[in-house]
Amino acid sequence: MTACFFSFLRKITFHFHYLTYLMKAVVLLLIPLFLMMGTLFAQDAPRVFIFTDINIDQGDPDDRQSLIHLMWYANELQIEGIVPDRWSADGYQACELVIDAYARDFQQNNFEQQGYPTPESVRKQIAMDTAHAFQLFQQAASLETSPLYVLVWGNMRIFSQAIGQNPELSQNIRVITIGTGLMLEQDIPHLPKSWEKSEPCVQLNWNGFGRNAIYNDPQYDNLWWLEINWTYNGMFTGEEPKQLFSQLAEYGHLGEHMQEVVKNQPWARYFRVGDTPSVLYVIDETNELNNPTEASWAGQFTQPFPEKKPNYYTDQSGEFDWNYEDPCETWANHQAVKDFAKGTLEKQRSDMYHSLLEKLDELYQSER
Numbered sequence: 001m002t003a004c005f006f007s008f009l010r011k012i013t014f015h016f017h018y019l020t021y022l023m024k025a026v027v028l029l030l031i032p033l034f035l036m037m038g039t040l041f042a043q044d045a046p047r048v049f050i051f052t053d054i055n056i057d058q059g060d061p062d063d064r065q066s067l068i069h070l071m072w073y074a075n076e077l078q079i080e081g082i083v084p085d086r087w088s089a090d091g092y093q094a095c096e097l098v099i100d101a102y103a104r105d106f107q108q109n110n111f112e113q114q115g116y117p118t119p120e121s122v123r124k125q126i127a128m129d130t131a132h133a134f135q136l137f138q139q140a141a142s143l144e145t146s147p148l149y150v151l152v153w154g155n156m157r158i159f160s161q162a163i164g165q166n167p168e169l170s171q172n173i174r175v176i177t178i179g180t181g182l183m184l185e186q187d188i189p190h191l192p193k194s195w196e197k198s199e200p201c202v203q204l205n206w207n208g209f210g211r212n213a214i215y216n217d218p219q220y221d222n223l224w225w226l227e228i229n230w231t232y233n234g235m236f237t238g239e240e241p242k243q244l245f246s247q248l249a250e251y252g253h254l255g256e257h258m259q260e261v262v263k264n265q266p267w268a269r270y271f272r273v274g275d276t277p278s279v280l281y282v283i284d285e286t287n288e289l290n291n292p293t294e295a296s297w298a299g300q301f302t303q304p305f306p307e308k309k310p311n312y313y314t315d316q317s318g319e320f321d322w323n324y325e326d327p328c329e330t331w332a333n334h335q336a337v338k339d340f341a342k343g344t345l346e347k348q349r350s351d352m353y354h355s356l357l358e359k360l361d362e363l364y365q366s367e368r
Contacts, residue, residue: 228315
């Protein structure tokens with residue numbers, strides 16, 4: 001009886017060790033598979049390159065908020081470069097502060113497990129000067145296997161210089177600019193005294209510097225370009241941006257930094273991310289990236305010159321008469337056109353807010 005018992009015990013022990021061995025083997029086999037899946041996801045994620053006029057207390061703080069928002073979605077993108085082209089206004093330092101906050105959240109939460117890049121890998125993508133910016137851009141734009149989304153959050157001067165060094169790279173990129181078209185007439189009186197002023201229907205918008213060097217050059221007629229000129233105003237309207245701004249403070253060091261960047265600008269204490277529609281266009285999972293005429297989180301756009309500029313898209317005008325070739329002819333309607341354009345973003349905003357909060361709830365669940 002005793003012999004049978006010990007024989008039975010040995011069999012159980014053998015099978016237990018055998019099952020343990022099998023489980024370890026399965027785990028070892030699955031680890032490379034998971035790593036490979038992560039690599040494939042990273043390869044499929046849209047590649048983005050940002051030109052920004054980010055600064056510290058020497059202009060609008062919205063770029064600092066937009067960079068924070070970008071880092072919350074860094075696991076859904078490949079950040080190929082960040083050019084803070086106002087280096088003299090502490091642009092580089094502003095980027096560093098965001099990455100510092102990101103680094104603390106990265107360490108305290110499960111960022112790495114969810115596919116976020118390491119803080120140091122992002123730091124290496126921040127241009128230290130113009131020469132470094134050109135180097136990063138040429139490297140990123142030279143890849144032909146997937147388009148590079150060039151997100152311009154400020155004026156287009158540095159970008160136009162960068163692409164001008166190698167114009168054939170324009171076939172590898174997709175450009176999304178914010179506020180680079182015509183300026184609203186109501187904003188012209190607020191222009192700095194040093195800026196050159198034109199008549200209302202000709203005056204370029206806040207970020208218009210360098211824009212016409214690209215727009216008027218025939219070699220860029222086939223450039224894929226989404227010019228979000230007035231639509232982005234849909235980010236500012238109503239009480240919802242203020243409410244979301246308060247909610248975001250609860251999410252880690254990045255959420256705290258979202259509050260810090262506007263501490264000296266009381267007028268900007270809301271989710272003031274005017275440049276973020278360029279990111280929203282890329283991260284909206286329901287968006288058909290090849291067709292800006294379909295609605296997305298960024299709004300909905302039109303293709304005004306399908307023959308001359310087949311890949312150029314800009315704000316919709318709705319039912320209002322608008323001459324895209326010569327806006328001066330229909331300038332009386334410009335305010336109505338602006339309102340319609342921003343409305344295409346406002347329609348999508350609640351879904352975008354909900355998706356962001358849902359993402360952050362999951363990301364910071366250990367803190368909540």
